[in-house]
Amino acid sequence: MKPAAKPSFVKAMLAVVWKDLTAELRSREVFSAMLIFALLVVLIFNFALELEAGTRASVTSGVLWVTFTFAGTIGLNRSMAQEKDRGCMDGLLMAPVDRSAIYLGKVIGNLLFMFAVEVVVIPLFSVLYNVNLLKPGLLLVVLLGSVGYSGIGTLLATMSVQTRTRDMLLPILLFPVVIPLVVAAVKASAGYLQALPMTDIQPWLTLLIVYDVIFLSVAWMVFDFVVEE
Amino acid sequence: MIHVRQLIKRFGPKVVLNKLAFDVSEGEFVALIGPNGAGKTTLLRILSSLAKPSLGEVSVAGFHLPGQAASVRQRLGVVSHLPLLYGDLSAAENLQFYGRMYHVSALDQRVKEVLQLVGLSHRAGDLVRTFSRGMQQRLAIGRAILHNPQVLLLDEPHTGLDQDACDMLDGVLRDVAVTGRTVVMTSHDFVRAQNLASRFDVLSRGKIVASTPANALSADGLQAFYRQSLEQA
Numbered sequence: 001m002k003p004a005a006k007p008s009f010v011k012a013m014l015a016v017v018w019k020d021l022t023a024e025l026r027s028r029e030v031f032s033a034m035l036i037f038a039l040l041v042v043l044i045f046n047f048a049l050e051l052e053a054g055t056r057a058s059v060t061s062g063v064l065w066v067t068f069t070f071a072g073t074i075g076l077n078r079s080m081a082q083e084k085d086r087g088c089m090d091g092l093l094m095a096p097v098d099r100s101a102i103y104l105g106k107v108i109g110n111l112l113f114m115f116a117v118e119v120v121v122i123p124l125f126s127v128l129y130n131v132n133l134l135k136p137g138l139l140l141v142v143l144l145g146s147v148g149y150s151g152i153g154t155l156l157a158t159m160s161v162q163t164r165t166r167d168m169l170l171p172i173l174l175f176p177v178v179i180p181l182v183v184a185a186v187k188a189s190a191g192y193l194q195a196l197p198m199t200d201i202q203p204w205l206t207l208l209i210v211y212d213v214i215f216l217s218v219a220w221m222v223f224d225f226v227v228e229e
Numbered sequence: 230m231i232h233v234r235q236l237i238k239r240f241g242p243k244v245v246l247n248k249l250a251f252d253v254s255e256g257e258f259v260a261l262i263g264p265n266g267a268g269k270t271t272l273l274r275i276l277s278s279l280a281k282p283s284l285g286e287v288s289v290a291g292f293h294l295p296g297q298a299a300s301v302r303q304r305l306g307v308v309s310h311l312p313l314l315y316g317d318l319s320a321a322e323n324l325q326f327y328g329r330m331y332h333v334s335a336l337d338q339r340v341k342e343v344l345q346l347v348g349l350s351h352r353a354g355d356l357v358r359t360f361s362r363g364m365q366q367r368l369a370i371g372r373a374i375l376h377n378p379q380v381l382l383l384d385e386p387h388t389g390l391d392q393d394a395c396d397m398l399d400g401v402l403r404d405v406a407v408t409g410r411t412v413v414m415t416s417h418d419f420v421r422a423q424n425l426a427s428r429f430d431v432l433s434r435g436k437i438v439a440s441t442p443a444n445a446l447s448a449d450g451l452q453a454f455y456r457q458s459l460e461q462a
Contacts, residue, residue, distance in 0.1 A: 006299065006303065007329065007330060007331065007332035008332075012329070012330055015330055019315065019318065022317075022318060022322060023315050023317035026318075026356065027317045029317075082315070086311055086312055086313065086316065087309060087311030087312065088315060090279055090307075090309065090313055091313035091314075091327070091372070094277055094278065094302055094305070094307055095302065095327070095330035095331060096299050096300075096302040096303040096330075097299075228281065
């Protein structure tokens with residue numbers, strides 16, 4: 001019995017993405033939970049905040065990122081719980097692949113779920129709050145913020161899902177770590193909404209990029225240790 | 230094929246495996262029996278590279294653990310009491326996914342072969358969450374043998390199955406065993422294990438305390454041997 005060759009990093013990573021997307025297209029469990037939550041948050045804030053035109057631009061960026069952050073947490077929890085509940089995480093870890101390929105596959109899957117929710121929320125948000133969010137700069141901020149959030153969120157969800165209190169533990173672990181990311185995303189988003197000069201927005205964009213690079217690299221390197229018993 | 234010496238596994242202050250020695254030759258089918266908490270699952274988790282030994286020497290198919298874990302994983306199939314399958318994927322999709330993770334060549338053909346071997350060809354396109362426990366366990370065996378592993382580890386594969394499902398599972402396991410694979414199975418079902426295994430090892434308090442060829446004893450004799458081994462341990 002000759003053993004099969006070790007699969008390439010990219011093939012293993014894409015296999016994980018394919019698996020997550022195929023399963024999600026069937027169940028829509030992660031997407032629907034994230035979307036319903038996001039829509040509720042958007043609606044609640046819309047009725048709760050009587051916004052004047054002047055304050056709208058500064059407040060809506062905060063509401064937008066609260067929506068993405070909370071909905072993202074639900075998605076991360078569900079995505080990792082599916083791996084844990086039927087022992088599938090063990091099945092993944094026993095595959096002869098670089099474990100960082102599994103991590104990146106899960107990050108890409110979670111990121112795609114976030115993007116799917118954002119594609120629905122952003123136009124709706126624009127209508128309800130009467131602000132134009134479909135600006136290239138703002139969409140870049142959403143992209144950078146989502147990448148960083150999924151990157152560190154996937155790592156911490158992998159840790160929290162091992163515990164009995166996983167639903168509570170993930171936000172407790174995740175929110176302190178993503179504060180710099182969320183602050184930078186809110187500030188950069190507000191800058192684009194208020195049409196501030198690029199010199200005011202650039203530091204926040206730089207912080208987002210640096211955060212993404214550092215935390216994705218660290219998470220990639222430590223994932224193998226996190227999943228060790 | 231499997232070589233374990235002076236294996237110690239601790240969880241905090243608790244010693245689960247205590248200087249355990251264990252050898253399995255190529256093509257052997259060994260049944261590991263022992264009371265709950267004896268360390269059977271922990272031993273299998275170490276052999277499958279999911280847990281690291283605290284101390285001691287472990288090698289599978291000539292590769293040391295944990296240092297050469299990736300090489301061991303290529304040669305290893307594992308069936309646990311959890312199916313390790315995705316409920317929202319079909320039987321064929323589950324095998325295709327794991328086949329990609331193991332870089333199985335001619336994957337579509339191999340998936341068909343395996344589904345036929347475990348008697349699930351007619352349910353290939355059905356979602357796993359619609360399967361009975363017995364069907365899931367048969368598919369789990371299919372997943373474990375998909376990449377033609379040299380070594381198969383089975384952790385209480387009969388757990389939660391009714392008699393018919395157990396009989397069907399035994400049939401699949403016999404087919405798997407005759408292909409010359411090395412198999413280690415933990416079980417509490419002595420009668421079923423005796424029909425499958427070539428050797429019994431008794432594990433108690435983290436050590437192998439007795440060993441006997443499976444055909445050397447009757448079913449009653451095996452029960453008596455087991456009790457005597459535990460009393461003497």
